[in-house]
Amino acid sequence: MEWSLKANDYHPRYVNESDSQTFGIALIGCGGIAVNRHLPMYKQAGYRVVACCDIREEAARGAADKFDIPFWTTNVDDIVERDDVHIIDLALHPQHRMEVLERIARKPRAVLSQKPLHFDLQEAKRMATFAEASGIVMGVNQQARWAPAHRAIRVLLDRGAVGAVYSMHNVKRTFQDQPNTWMTAMEHFNIVDNGIHYMDLCRYFAASPAAGRKEWTRVHCTTAYMPGQNAVSPMVYSLNVEFGDKGGREPLMASLQFNNIVRAPKALNYEWRIDGTEGSLWANHNTLWLARADERNTFHEQPIEGNWMPDAFQGPMGDMMNALAQGRPPAVTPQDNLITVAMTNAAVLSSMEGRVVERAEVLP
Numbered sequence: 001m002e003w004s005l006k007a008n009d010y011h012p013r014y015v016n017e018s019d020s021q022t023f024g025i026a027l028i029g030c031g032g033i034a035v036n037r038h039l040p041m042y043k044q045a046g047y048r049v050v051a052c053c054d055i056r057e058e059a060a061r062g063a064a065d066k067f068d069i070p071f072w073t074t075n076v077d078d079i080v081e082r083d084d085v086h087i088i089d090l091a092l093h094p095q096h097r098m099e100v101l102e103r104i105a106r107k108p109r110a111v112l113s114q115k116p117l118h119f120d121l122q123e124a125k126r127m128a129t130f131a132e133a134s135g136i137v138m139g140v141n142q143q144a145r146w147a148p149a150h151r152a153i154r155v156l157l158d159r160g161a162v163g164a165v166y167s168m169h170n171v172k173r174t175f176q177d178q179p180n181t182w183m184t185a186m187e188h189f190n191i192v193d194n195g196i197h198y199m200d201l202c203r204y205f206a207a208s209p210a211a212g213r214k215e216w217t218r219v220h221c222t223t224a225y226m227p228g229q230n231a232v233s234p235m236v237y238s239l240n241v242e243f244g245d246k247g248g249r250e251p252l253m254a255s256l257q258f259n260n261i262v263r264a265p266k267a268l269n270y271e272w273r274i275d276g277t278e279g280s281l282w283a284n285h286n287t288l289w290l291a292r293a294d295e296r297n298t299f300h301e302q303p304i305e306g307n308w309m310p311d312a313f314q315g316p317m318g319d320m321m322n323a324l325a326q327g328r329p330p331a332v333t334p335q336d337n338l339i340t341v342a343m344t345n346a347a348v349l350s351s352m353e354g355r356v357v358e359r360a361e362v363l364p
């Protein structure tokens with residue numbers, strides 16, 4: 001079995017197999033993530049952005065000027081009326097999406113929505129149900145799944161590099177306590193907005209055949225404040241996730257640790273460790289290592305080409321175009337995202353009430 005990877009085995013720039021010029025993209029919401037991540041990557045990938053919209057005129061005009069987008073507006077209806085728009089890229093905060101979706105539903109178009117569908121599970125369900133009933137093909141932009149290192153991990157798991165997976169461990173140590181931003185003003189931001197990436201990733205890895213394509217069943221989450229932090233909610237969490245019946249007899253679990261740390265760049269850390277019956281792999285964003293029981297005196301070191309930010313942002317849009325061309329659902333459907341949102345909501349409940357929360361309790 002070949003354990004070494006080539007960049008085109010995992011890099012998101014190779015995902016787009018359909019002719020991207022067939023699809024006109026319109027961006028709604030020209031804020032931070034759209035201008036700094038979506039649009040630069042779409043330009044690099046050669047995707048065709050035909051229009052953009054923001055309720056703030058300077059944001060819409062600024063994005064159009066910077067990325068040579070031929071049409072800008074402050075009115076969503078102008079986007080919905082355009083026949084050259086095939087995919088609407090919704091880069092809004094969740095609380096603004098439903099109203100915009102209702103306007104899109106008048107002339108349904110495929111929609112790629114920023115994650116999370118909504119931080120509140122009931123609202124997320126409402127959006128998923130509405131999109132389906134209105135004939136809107138919807139995908140959720142959980143773009144961490146397309147980050148080169150994460151895809152490389154999944155490719156190796158699928159190839160059986162560690163055998164049957166029974167344990168996944170994630171450590172994230174970073175500074176997220178940005179003062180005077182929407183992030184720190186938002187309740188439970190570190191779990192429901194940022195932490196959702198790592199929770200979604202543990203589902204993405206668990207969906208590998210090597211992990212038995214399992215789904216999470218219960219979580220236990222503890223949280224802590226950082227002394228003097230800016231954020232309104234705890235900035236440290238530790239989450240244990242089970243994928244089966246109580247009692248730990250099921251061969252799969254995950255533990256996810258997020259520590260907000262001071263701005264000390266040398267202390268930053270990001271790592272996944274995945275253990276299986278034939279070996280273990282571990283990775284950060286730059287390198288992936290694999291050690292196997294049948295090769296006791298060696299290990300494989302795989303440099304990773306590209307970065308989550310910004311490379312991964314080509315992936316979900318490329319996938320949406322392929323999905324439309326092939327008549328299949330996008331990789332992350334609203335129904336799929338509900339299971340990740342449910343995990344974040346269960347984690348908050350667990351922390352607030354100091355108990356284990358079952359998936360069946362939040363998502364019957």
Ligand SMILES: NC(=O)c1ccc[n+]([C@@H]2O[C@H](COP(=O)([O-])OP(=O)(O)OC[C@H]3O[C@@H](n4cnc5c(N)ncnc54)[C@H](O)[C@@H]3O)[C@@H](O)[C@H]2O)c1
Binds near residue numbers: 031032033076091116
């Ligand atoms: N790595 C990631 O995946 C990642 C990173 C950052 C943000 N995000 C997500 O992206 C979303 C947006 O985040 P951001 O940082 O870009 O926020 P932002 O506040 O910078 O941008 C939001 C934009 O939406 C505009 N807007 C609001 N209502 C509108 C409406 N009805 N019609 C048109 N425009 C409208 C605002 O004027 C603003 O420009 C959030 O859901 C966030 O969770 C994802």
